[in-house]
Amino acid sequence: MLTPVISRSLIAAACALTCLATQAATINITSRDPAGKGFNDPTPVAPVGGNTGTTLGEQRWNVYRYVAGIWEKNLQSNVTINVSAGWEALTCTATSATLGSAGAWNIWRDFPNAKAGTWYPQALANKLAGVDLSAGQPDDGSGYGNVDIKTQFNINLGNPGCLDGSPFYLGLDGNAGSKVNFVETLLHELGHGLGFSVLTVSTGTGNRLNASGSAYVSTGGLPSIWEQYMYDNTAKKTWLNMTSAERKASAINPLQLAWIGPNVKAGAGMLKRIPIIQTASPAPGGSMNIDFNTASFGPLPPSSGNLGTLANIAAQAGEAGPGCSPFDAANTAAVKGKVAIISRGSCPFVDKVRNAQNAGAVAVILANNAAGALIPGGSDGSIVIPAVGVTQADGDALKAAVNTALAYGSRSKPGTVTAALTADPVRIAGADANGNPLLYTPNPLVSGSSVSHWDVTAFPNLLMEPNINPDLTTVVVPPYDLTLPLLKDLGW
Known part of the structure; x- marks a missing residue:
């Protein structure tokens, strides 16, 4: 990262x-x-x-x-x-x-x-x-x-x-x-x-730098050139017109802080509909639509089509965390030819995915172990199956759906949950309801990253997200990127 x-x-x-x-x-x-x-x-x-x-x-x-x-x-x-x-x-x-x-x-x-x-x-x-x-x-x-x-x-x-x-x-x-x-x-x-940075505002306090440049102050500080185009959809105002307390709250207001500059607005049409995992289950409540983020390693998942049948894994004796050790016979049988659901924790994402791949899984869904979105990071050229990250709540829902579906099959063929990839018909990836691209505002605050990046939900991925993603190019203008439009909004 x-x-x-x-x-x-x-x-x-x-x-x-x-x-x-x-x-x-x-x-x-x-x-x-x-x-x-x-x-x-x-x-x-x-x-x-x-x-x-x-x-x-x-x-x-x-x-x-x-x-x-x-x-x-x-x-x-x-x-x-x-x-x-x-x-x-x-x-x-x-x-x-x-x-x-x-x-x-x-x-x-x-x-x-x-x-x-x-x-x-x-x-x-x-x-x-x-x-x-x-x-x-x-x-x-x-x-x-x-x-x-x-x-x-x-x-x-x-x-x-x-x-x-x-x-x-x-x-x-x-x-x-x-x-x-x-x-x-x-x-x-x-x-x-x-200039792609909030620069002279302390995101942890919302305080601005004073006129002499000697300290961050709760009142009387001067704004950064950034603040005029940072619009919080909850507060219904820009950072330019906020108090320090309001800016502090906005910096940890996920998916609500948008950039409303005219150059970015003109190029925001490059953002696509939000990619989602769409599940189908014979059990009530097992069919759902779930947002995901692609991993920074391995191949990108297909933009549409069947992903596979979902599978849970069981805890293994002596492992540091879920999926951290090579899969035993039971987990290998469970994931072979299927999409493994594995929770975050105790070892790198690439280790979990590599172990699932070696056991025959066709893809991996990595579930967060805390609130918030998950972008699986890391690097491993040996990984040849796609991996995506989902929230803790969605991961729990997927695991529960797999277990519940079992009873809806036959004795010889338990019920299963299948997953397909598609796009949300309404929502735009990385943008608010008005189509304005979102800035990165996770809760809790990520010092040095929060506010001064595009949000990780953008699709296609953008250069100025807080991660380097494998689908980036060196083109900084639409339809590939929004970096230069934002700099032009600042005055470049």
């Missing part, structure tokens, strides 16, 4: 400058890696997926330049966008890791062509003002105090103890397999640095 972090140097109001941008953007990347590390790593590697670099450092640099080129073609600014880039040891375990993070390092308010009393990320502020607002500003001692965006990525990814066996894929062709696609990861993170 991505864990974007907004990191910044707080800048006072800009002086009076004016000039409108008219040309394609230029992105300048500066490495802060020491000799022999990161971009300077001399480890020999073979060219891969269109990346012709012959050392690990060179391939990393080539991906940066490739992704910068994508953004350059999509943005307009006559002020160079400066990015400080580095490879660092970030938080990770054998089964999870922080891939990287990026954010606006400097922020500005009250410069020419800005909305009065509103905070902006520096790259966007420079574009609107037509000059580099931090030019001539004394460095803060870091060596990157004047940059627009600071990025850092996990140098240990894929090594023992850091998402073992799943390093960054440095090819440019998207064929990441069991590895983590660095092109998509970097494209996502630079999106945050360019």
Whole structure:
């Protein structure tokens, strides 16, 4: 899972400058890696997926330049966008890791062509003002105090103890397999640095940054440029017009906080109807429609058609959690040729699905073990069956339906529940009732992710969701994505 972090140097109001941008953007990347590390790593590697670099450092640099080129073609600014880039040891375990993070390092308010009393990320502020607002500003001692965006990525990814066996894929062709696609990861993170972030609001408190940039305050703070288009369907108002308490509540109001900017609205027709699992059962109450989210690993489930007959698994002696150990004879017989329902907990999702696959299952439904939607994450190129995630309540309902259906068959052939994939005839995936795309507002709050991403229910998946999904492209405009329309709503 991505864990974007907004990191910044707080800048006072800009002086009076004016000039409108008219040309394609230029992105300048500066490495802060020491000799022999990161971009300077001399480890020999073979060219891969269109990346012709012959050392690990060179391939990393080539991906940066490739992704910068994508953004350059999509943005307009006559002020160079400066990015400080580095490879660092970030938080990770054998089964999870922080891939990287990026954010606006400097922020500005009250410069020419800005909305009065509103905070902006520096790259966007420079574009609107037509000059580099931090030019001539004394460095803060870091060596990157004047940059627009600071990025850092996990140098240990894929090594023992850091998402073992799943390093960054440095090819440019998207064929990441069991590895983590660095092109998509970097494209996502630079999106945050360019302004895809609530920026100067503490989502945990709803407090805004004050005018001096020195503290978050409950009253009297200045809004972020984001807030004008964040509309809460429960409160019936935008964040611009909310109190701190109302913003705090809105940040954990699932499926209710929408983006109402005109550019996004114009492109929102790309979102499809919500995909659902439709079950059929001979028992009363066993036929139901259930929302799901696709896993980040394995093949995508078909958009329509039969998924299979559902099967429960029993607890096995000595296992860490449901599906965490290779299936015994009874569970193997239960899931062979069927869709296994397995609860979350105690081991990675990929382990559960791989064990079910090895036992002959044709697909897996992973049920949450707590309230809220579930997006099964992970990476494993050996998984060749689809897996999806459902809520705890829906998982419980499916398991109960399987058990209840047994009595509605014959002695030789117990009753079964079958599942098919289809689309909701009314609801749009990742949008509210008015067709406005939803922002990510799970409860409880996910620090660094909540509000500053599209909601995980979007279909097709969007670049700026809090996960890197296998069906993403490098196109940031409709009908593939809504990233650039949102940036244009901000002023790009």
